[in-house]
Amino acid sequence: MHKGYRISESMINENNLINDNFNTQKIHEELNILxxxxxxxxxxxIDGTELMKKWFPLQSDKKIFVSHSHGDFNVVKKFAGYLDNQGIKAFIDAAVWGDNDRLIDTINRTYNKLPGEQNTFYYSEDHVITSNIDMLLIRALNRMINYCDIFIFIESENSTQDGSTYSPWIMEELELQNILAHIQSNKKVEKRAIFHDDINVTFSHDIQQNLKELTPIKNLEDFEIVLNSIKEA
Structure with missing residues (x-):
């Protein structure tokens, strides 16, 4: 059974659950997308299978999937450093995986530019490229959440606002975690959805019920209990 928890950014900082020694070396940096x-x-x-393996590879040594807003990356990587120091390896997507927007932009600029234009692409091809690259990321996230034993969501002003999130990625991660928490862990679940982030458009997602499914880590004692349960597993 997958166990899910939520912890606030403020609690992490107030209890100094941080360590700067976290490796953020991205293994994709030497890859040629093309x-x-x-x-x-x-x-x-596009060879989607190989591209996902190389750009969003499975991290088989990780025990905890840390769901978070990318706006909290600095504190999240320090929290992951603290967990590493406790002998528990945490998965932080932005610390290892490549950027899906970079994939989309590189493919568009190489093969899909409108002649004579710098930043204009054929819409139909861009739609197919974007939706499929986003799908690769969703599949990779689903695979990592399914693989890890523990799911921890970082609550902050960036990740939640009045019980809602404006991140489709957070919504996807919480949804899958809640599904996995209610089924046998040896069953495979693959959600299929398409999301698009647009700087001029925002979608809110009500996540109050999703958050209720996660056990809150309210204090340091709660956190120590979680850590000990992971170490003993």
Whole structure:
């Protein structure tokens, strides 16, 4: 059974649950994105399976999936450093994986630019590229959440506002965690959805029920109990 918890950013800081010694080296940095993209008779062919393996690889040594807003990355990586120091490896997507927006931009700029334009792409092709790259990220996130034993959500002003989140990625992670918490852990679950982030458009998602499904870590004693249960598992 997958166990889910939530902890506030303020509690992490107030109890000094931080450590700067966290490795944020991204293993994708030497990859050439275009090795997995090939033009063929006017079409763009993308090897999605290999691209996901290389750009969003499974981290088999991780025990905890840390769900968070990317706006909290600095405190989250220090929290992960604290967990590492306790002998518990945490997964932070932005610390390891490549940026899906960079994938989309590189493919568009190489194969899908409107002639004579710098930042304009053919809409239909851009839609297919964006939706499929986002799908690869969703599949990779689902795989990591399914793989990890523990799920911890970091509550902050960036991640939640009055019981809602404006991040479709957080919504997806919470939804899958709640599903996994109610099924046998040996069953495989793969959600399929398409999300798009747009600087001029925001969608709010009510996550109050999702948060109720996560056990709150209210104080240091609660946190120590969680850590000990992970170490004993």
């Amino acid at each position: 090795d997995y993209v090939q033009p063929n008779n006017g079409k763009i062919e």
